[in-house]
Amino acid sequence: MTGGLPSPSRRSGPTVDPMLRPQPNAGYDAWVTAFRDRALAQGISPGTLSAAFRGAGYLPGVVERDRKQTEFTRTLQDYLAIMASDEQVATGRRAFAARRALLGEIEGRFGVPANVVAAIWGVESRYGERRGDIPVISACSTLAYDGRRGGFFEKQLMAALRILQRGDVSAARMTGSWAGAMGHTQFIPTTFEAYAVDFGGDGRRDIWGEDPTDALASAGAYLGRSGWRRGGLWGLEVTLPAGFNAGLAGRGVKKAVADWAALGVRPAGGGKLPDHGAGSVLMPAGPGAPAFLVFRNFSVILRYNNSENYAIAVGHLSDRLAGGGPLQGRFGPDRYGLTIEDRKRLQTRLTAAGYDTGGADGVLGKKTEAAIRAYQQANGLPVTGEPSPALLKRLG
Ligand code: NAG
Incomplete structure (x- = not known):
């Protein structure tokens, strides 16, 4: 997921925002003409290209979203307010229960806990509700042409064409966020190529449709193949003693659990610190706010989206889906002085x-x-x- 949350998907009818309809743009057309030659040279067939670009075009709304990402950075508290409010947790527990058997099979195959895959699903698309409805070929070609991150999006566009050529999905159904993150688990095309799996066994890897089977398994495969340790925790909320040296916080400092315990780090929920190997203490909202001890599996979640706040939100939501309670620590006022x-x-x-x-x-x-x-x-x-x-x- 790039730039925050996926946009709401509208399952029927045209996209409301006119800026998300293709608009004439001679520069873009010339870019596509030159790109076609590069794609042909890489083995994309003329047939795939014409099907992919039929109805595709320059989407000004995509450029606008890329340029004007909000000034406010998303804090941990924001992520939790969006993904792990009581209401969202209730929705999530229903979605988790409904797919419990499938998620159990995925856990068996890839070693990633059912509640962690469910949490990724929740954070990425609200359990499939917001899978994104922007055509991926248009979004990626617009951003490749626009050039601010042109190289990255040309790679995504090329991967998207290979996916179409392989026949996993039709161009019309290949939709996603403005930044090309697709389906239930918001895979970008290169992640799809590397990790998506056909878990349903119909010969196609379908992460776009209503049925989340392949998408959830693909998320499990991605985390599993990125080094998830079976039986390991992502981390947990902890309390820090008064006067804890904030210089010890951050993923740059790793210590054995016994060393953290000796420094006065305790589980926020009481009891003894669980031992899942060396860990780091994170203080994402500064002293006085919730703090965490994170283990190796935390870094695996970061492979999905390289933001600590994102990974903590996924970890915490996974705990809540499995019946855990809200964070014990309290967040102070933000940088504007507002709670x-x-x-x-x-x-x-x-x-x-x-x-x-x-x-x-x-x-x-x-x-x-x-x-x-x-x-x-x-x-x-x-x-x-x-x-x-x-x-x-x-x-x-
Ligand atoms: C994320 C990708 C991640 C990639 C990162 C940076 C997914 C689920 N996550 O969107 O693999 O490393 O962008 O390009 O596709």
Whole structure:
């Protein structure tokens, strides 16, 4: 997954955003003409190329999303508010229960626990609800032409064409996020080529359709083949003693569990630290906020998405799907001086005042930023798009 969450998928009818419909662009057309020769030289057939590019085109909305990723970086608390709220956990437990047998088989084959694969599914596509509906050929060719990360997206485009040529999916069904992450488990084309499996046994690897069988098995295969240790934990929430040396936090410092215990690191849930080999202490939200001891399997989750906050969210959600409780530690105010309750209140009040924030989950994204800008503009305030305690107060 690139740049945060996959966009909501709409299963029927045309994509609403007109910026996600192909638009005439002579530069793009010339780029595609030259690209075709490179693809032919790499063994893509003329038939595959014409089927792939039929109806494909330049999508300005994709470039816009790539350029204007939100100013707000997604914190651990944001990830948890989105993926592991009580409501999301309840949804996740239902999805997990419904696929328990399949996930058990996947665990048997690849050694990755059922609840971990289910957590990846939840984080990547909300258990299949948001698989992405942007045509992958259009998205990857637009970004390859655009050039900001042209080399990367040309590789993805070439991989997507090989996937089409192999017959796993038709061009029309090959959809994903604006950045080419596809299906239930948001595989980019090169990850698909390297790790996707046909677990259902119909001769195709289908991660796009309603049935999540191949996608979940592919996620299990990806983590399993990336070095997941059978029986190992990802990590756990811990408490740190007063005066813990923050210089010891971070994946750069690895110590045996006994050494961490001697330094006063304790499981937040009580008892003794479990021993899953050398580990690192992470303090993703600074001193006083939830802290974690992470093991080797944590690094395997990072292969999926190289963000510590992402991997902690997956790990924690996997615990919750298996019946565990919420984090014990509390997050302090953010860099604007606002707690998550403040941020939810800000969103509720902006929305009530006619500035839609797209919900009140306490996560500040593009819509909240736009709502703040619009409110500031309309009220003669400096237009920063940034929240503040003063803004919250003003909104009453
Ligand atoms: C992620 C890929 C990962 C790749 C990374 C950087 C998946 C599930 N994850 O989207 O393999 O290393 O981008 O390109 O495809």
